Amino acid sequence: MSLEAILDNLDEFFKAFGYTLFLFLVTAVASLILGTILVAMRVGPIAVLRVLGSVYVTLVRNTPLVLIFIFFHFAAPIIGINFKWVQVHIGTFDFTSAFATAFVALSLYTACFVCEGLRSGVNAVPMGQAEAARAIGLPFLGVMREVILPQAVRASVPPVASALIAMLKNTSVAGVFFLAEATATMRGLTNDYSSQRIGIFLCFAVGYIVLVEIVSMISLALERRWRIA
């Protein structure tokens, strides 16, 4: 098993994972924001918004990610939704419509799982906590800030982290849709150096595993830091 294919193309290898990492980071921020909005709708007091939130989550969660990508790449442009106007170039990285489409599709998809994670965190807070906080006369904002949210956030770290880890692995789908990230690059290298495909595959797999481990270590650190004795 030789690794010349990777060693000769190290810059390409790292650039590919650069795209993966960039996509992960921007999507993580967007899906956290969107997921928070969704969960606010789902646990809020307005029935219409609760229904809207749960319909969105149910529909999108049960649709394959590939189909969402297909929609934004091949169907949406027909009805006037496209991302051709995105033209950002930073260093050697080009963020164009392939990147923007992947970002939108992944964010809309991941937001559902983030929402479910946050909701399980809210549900994990015992009713008595809120009742006790109200009983000692805390106003609504005080109950939220001092009692409910700290516990809810703490409880939702593991499920939200799992949603983000799943999303990190899902960035690979963008490789099928014209973005030169890690999976697409592995496919290209496998084509060019087919005798070394096992080595190429293992290198890229290890790259992903390292990224996943970093995210899960951050989540464990947060969990440990916020744990109550």
Place this chain on the structure above:
Amino acid sequence: MAASVLFDAPGPRTRVRHRIYSIVASAAIVAALAFAAWKLYDDGQFEYDLWEAFVTPDYVRALLVDGLVVTVTMAVFAIIGAVIFGFLFGVAKMSDHRWIRWPAWVVVEFFRAMPVLLLMIFVFFMWFISSRAGFLWIDQAGGFFAVVIALTCYNGAVLAEVVRAGVQAVPKGQAEAAYAIGMRKTQVMTIIQLPQAVKVMLPAIISQMVVALKDTSLGYAVAAPGLTKVGQQIYKELHNQVPTAIVVAILYVTLNLLLTWLATWVQRRFVGEKKIDVVKVAAGIDEDRAAR
């Protein structure tokens, strides 16, 4: 909404405010839906030509037989393989022998932390790229096998953790009692622990089937057959991307909702309160690791 952690029961003034919010929100939703519908209509997406395929018997048969049935076949094969994989490696991970436990741990972690698509593409290029063989009712099953093998490995790795969690959910006294009446290690596992664990695991296995079913669409990358592929063929021929995407999505969502409903029913009917969190297990964040 009286019993919520977040809100006290609303008083008269709050109720009025909520009613106003509701009306505003409903109006906004209706307006958004109306705008979307008008936009689609304006672009001519509701024209009969674009939807004709979905009332034409040939296309409907293609969608259901070459699409839905093949997709379900892939998912079923993958989940059967995954259950076998999961039991083998789940039990191996609990072995008392380090030389069995460690390799099993490495294999499970490897397949679990890697995108299933990467594995699928590798498997396809490695063994099936020039394969023209058919399988059952599927022609040119190279992509089919790549999907099934990749999904077997990934879901198997997840189920290995589910198996472990299931066995750990069996009360300790069960195993202790079995040892006390003189059973051997293998007997305790196969006669006492696993049968009880399977009951707890069933809903988790069914929800993993939803994941497998959704992931069969990744076969798009390796030209595998199935619903996504049929949809692709339809819109390439008729240029009705928007209606096709909507119809295919409806088929997937319906199938997945049926499975989810089945999982909930099994949970309620056979299992009760105990639950294995597949999402956490899939990401590799379980109590075991958090405690480490």
